[in-house]
Amino acid sequence: MTVSSFGWARVHTLVHRLCKFWALLGGLVLIAVVLINAFSITSDMIANKPFPGDFELTEVGVAIAAFCFLPFCQITGSNVSADLFTAGASQWQIAAMRFFANSVALVFASLLLWRMWDGLLDYREYEEVTGILSFPLWIGFVPCLMSLVLLVAASFMSLVDFYGTRQRA
Numbered sequence: 001m002t003v004s005s006f007g008w009a010r011v012h013t014l015v016h017r018l019c020k021f022w023a024l025l026g027g028l029v030l031i032a033v034v035l036i037n038a039f040s041i042t043s044d045m046i047a048n049k050p051f052p053g054d055f056e057l058t059e060v061g062v063a064i065a066a067f068c069f070l071p072f073c074q075i076t077g078s079n080v081s082a083d084l085f086t087a088g089a090s091q092w093q094i095a096a097m098r099f100f101a102n103s104v105a106l107v108f109a110s111l112l113l114w115r116m117w118d119g120l121l122d123y124r125e126y127e128e129v130t131g132i133l134s135f136p137l138w139i140g141f142v143p144c145l146m147s148l149v150l151l152v153a154a155s156f157m158s159l160v161d162f163y164g165t166r167q168r169a
Helices: 008-047 054-075 091-126 138-168
Strands: none
Touching: 008 054, 008 138, 054 091, 054 138, 091 138
């Protein structure tokens, strides 16, 4: 029996759609950051009064956007790879590298999720805020944690895909 006969195809489709939707939300966050910066620069040039806290919003927004893109890159296999290593490699070697990379991604995503969760709890406990807007820093952790949950799922699905490919070969 193949892996897809156990319903993995449906789960993979669901995870893929969630990752795609999440990446699109990350793109919207990035567009919002660009618009905030454009407004701040324009208001500084025209009225000599920039938008207060634009750097704080840029830091949080770009971090959130970057985290939003990670699951989609993982599930679509769009992560950076070094062709230098795969150019002369056999199919077996490429498959071994892909399995290793997917395994490392799963472990790393799980580790990040665990540590970021602890970071969120610490920031909530100590109520740390940004300097200008007094924006609670823990709020930026929430979408990043959601991204990491999706990244764990995408990494797991990548391993399931790899296993299913090896089974059919």
